[in-house]
Amino acid sequence: MPRSCSLPLLLAGAALVAASPALAHPHVWITTRAELDYGPDGALRAVRHAWTFDPTYSAFAVQGLGQSTTGPVNPAALAALARDNAENLAEQGYFTQLKVDGRKQDVGPATDPAMTFTDGQLTLRFTLPLKAPVAGTASLEVFDPTYFVAFSLADGDGFATLKGAPAGCRATAHRPKSAAPVPAATGMSEAFFEAMTAASTYGVQFANRIVVAC
Amino acid sequence: MLSTLSLNPPSRGLQRLVLAALAILAACAVLAALLGLLAPGFRAPPRSPFGIGFREAAPTGATSLGAWLLAMQAGFSQALQAAVSAVKAGRDGTLTLIGLGFAYGVLHAAGPGHGKAVIAGYLMAGERALKRGFTLSLLAALLQAVVALALVGGGAVLLRLTAAGLNQAGTVIETAGFACVALLGAAVTWRKAGQLARLLNREAGPACGPDCGHAGLADGTRVERLTTLREQAGVVLAAGTRPCAGAVLVLVFALSQGILWAGVAATLAMALGTAITTGLLTALAVFAKALALRLAGGRGQGGAIAVGVLELWAAAFVLVLGAGLLSGWAAAAF
Numbered sequence: 001m002p003r004s005c006s007l008p009l010l011l012a013g014a015a016l017v018a019a020s021p022a023l024a025h026p027h028v029w030i031t032t033r034a035e036l037d038y039g040p041d042g043a044l045r046a047v048r049h050a051w052t053f054d055p056t057y058s059a060f061a062v063q064g065l066g067q068s069t070t071g072p073v074n075p076a077a078l079a080a081l082a083r084d085n086a087e088n089l090a091e092q093g094y095f096t097q098l099k100v101d102g103r104k105q106d107v108g109p110a111t112d113p114a115m116t117f118t119d120g121q122l123t124l125r126f127t128l129p130l131k132a133p134v135a136g137t138a139s140l141e142v143f144d145p146t147y148f149v150a151f152s153l154a155d156g157d158g159f160a161t162l163k164g165a166p167a168g169c170r171a172t173a174h175r176p177k178s179a180a181p182v183p184a185a186t187g188m189s190e191a192f193f194e195a196m197t198a199a200s201t202y203g204v205q206f207a208n209r210i211v212v213a214c
Numbered sequence: 215m216l217s218t219l220s221l222n223p224p225s226r227g228l229q230r231l232v233l234a235a236l237a238i239l240a241a242c243a244v245l246a247a248l249l250g251l252l253a254p255g256f257r258a259p260p261r262s263p264f265g266i267g268f269r270e271a272a273p274t275g276a277t278s279l280g281a282w283l284l285a286m287q288a289g290f291s292q293a294l295q296a297a298v299s300a301v302k303a304g305r306d307g308t309l310t311l312i313g314l315g316f317a318y319g320v321l322h323a324a325g326p327g328h329g330k331a332v333i334a335g336y337l338m339a340g341e342r343a344l345k346r347g348f349t350l351s352l353l354a355a356l357l358q359a360v361v362a363l364a365l366v367g368g369g370a371v372l373l374r375l376t377a378a379g380l381n382q383a384g385t386v387i388e389t390a391g392f393a394c395v396a397l398l399g400a401a402v403t404w405r406k407a408g409q410l411a412r413l414l415n416r417e418a419g420p421a422c423g424p425d426c427g428h429a430g431l432a433d434g435t436r437v438e439r440l441t442t443l444r445e446q447a448g449v450v451l452a453a454g455t456r457p458c459a460g461a462v463l464v465l466v467f468a469l470s471q472g473i474l475w476a477g478v479a480a481t482l483a484m485a486l487g488t489a490i491t492t493g494l495l496t497a498l499a500v501f502a503k504a505l506a507l508r509l510a511g512g513r514g515q516g517g518a519i520a521v522g523v524l525e526l527w528a529a530a531f532v533l534v535l536g537a538g539l540l541s542g543w544a545a546a547a548f
Contacts, residue, residue: 027291027459028264053264056295056463059470060266064376070472077376084378088263120470148262 237530315480319487329453338528357454391455399533
């Protein structure tokens with residue numbers, strides 16, 4: 001029965017359609033700023049992250065932490081949330097990949113977690129100490145391989161600050177080409193339409209990288 | 215199940231079990247192949263610390279179509295947020311918000327989702343009516359919206375749960391939904407295995423005229439119809455229990471802005487959009503089934519058995535998918 005061969009084909013086709021390609025997309029947008037902390041010997045010893053969440057996720061995260069749905073948020077609850085987040089982030093390696101002179105660096109558990117909520121946006125801060133401080137050209141990438149969280153570097157020069165770095169060290173941002181900036185929370189912006197046309201470069205999200213050369 | 219076994223000759227019951235087991239094995243193989251294709255590594259991603267209580271499917275990497283959908287959806291999420299703010303600010307954003315919600319639903323449903331797999335699998339296994347398929351898609355999408363509304367309305371507004379509390383509630387709801395998928399798959403697999411066993415036995419037995427085996431048909435049809443209704447309720451539950459993260463987020467955001475109604479409007483619009491996309495997939499499944507029936511038509515017993523095998527396999531696929539989701543095995547792709 002040559003024609004019955006189309007049945008398995010049909011099956012396979014139906015299965016493929018049913019299990020339509022798995023595509024996650026971000027539900028959380030984070031703007032990152034990093035402070036690279038150098039020791040007196042010129043070795044990089046810690047990275048302090050400051051992650052600002054988009055207003056929608058911020059609203060979700062502080063849900064129930066204030067007196068009313070629109071009221072101010074309890075600082076003690078924010079501190080607890082910061083601790084929880086810092087702990088849970090360990091499982092994901094803090095979404096952080098740090099290399100010095102091309103070698104991957106291990107970072108210890110996060111310290112000094114803190115959280116602030118201003119103008120409807122949440123900012124999480126925590127420090128990642130390097131297990132072994134090391135000098136050299138540092139490359140810092142922050143990304144979520146599962147795409148649930150979309151990270152992007154803060155605009156302008158805000159993406160990185162150097163603390164106690166040897167003279168002559170400079171941080172440069174390598175941003176994805178034509179990545180759409182997060183639209184301002186007010187009104188429909190051009191960025192929305194840009195995001196649609198710039199779509200094919202979305203995967204270059206991974207190219208968010210800070211390089212500090214000394 | 216036990217009574218069925220004891221009422222039938224033992225060989226029939228055994229045959230039914232063996233058929234079901236074979237179908238489950240075949241479904242496992244296909245699901246494993248799919249996972250290998252879609253999510254190599256078979257590992258469910260760890261739950262994001264910034265997650266909202268239920269998993270969203272994992273990526274396959276940034277293929278061009280995938281990247282396009284990703285960026286579209288990302289653009290929509292942000293535009294939704296902007297539209298809620300516009301409504302809050304008193305600018306006329308309500309229509310924009312509803313339109314965006316609708317479009318978000320259409321696109322979101324084009325992404326991952328076990329719900330579509332459940333509906334398509336069920337339709338392949340049994341149904342062939344397009345209208346019934348559309349109704350199932352619409353009801354599942356509406357249930358999804360209602361669950362999101364209940365989660366935020368009950369959890370956030372009434373109980374004043376924190377994000378962590380909402381996460382826990384979300385996890386419970388998700389698990390219940392996966393259990394529904396597995397139960398539905400088990401029920402349909404068992405029924406289809408019985409049908410196939412009867413078909414196979416008839417083939418071995420004496421030739422059957424148009425009237426044979428029709429005794430007690432009226433009663434049988436009523437039982438069948440009841441079973442089908444129960445199964446369809448199961449399909450809606452299985453496909454629609456897990457709420458969409460986008461809906462939950464827009465609801466909580468609207469709530470924080472003091473305009474929950476705007477979030478409700480957006481969520482309902484999303485459900486309609488979702489129903490359109492799942493409806494399209496439904497149509498595909500129904501046409502595929504019709505094609506299978508036409509190919510099998512005129513082939514007598516052999517054709518009927520081929521269709522029976524297809525149906526049993528599709529049912530087993532739903533069962534394996536449910537078990538995979540419950541155990542986290544299939545979570546890598548759905």
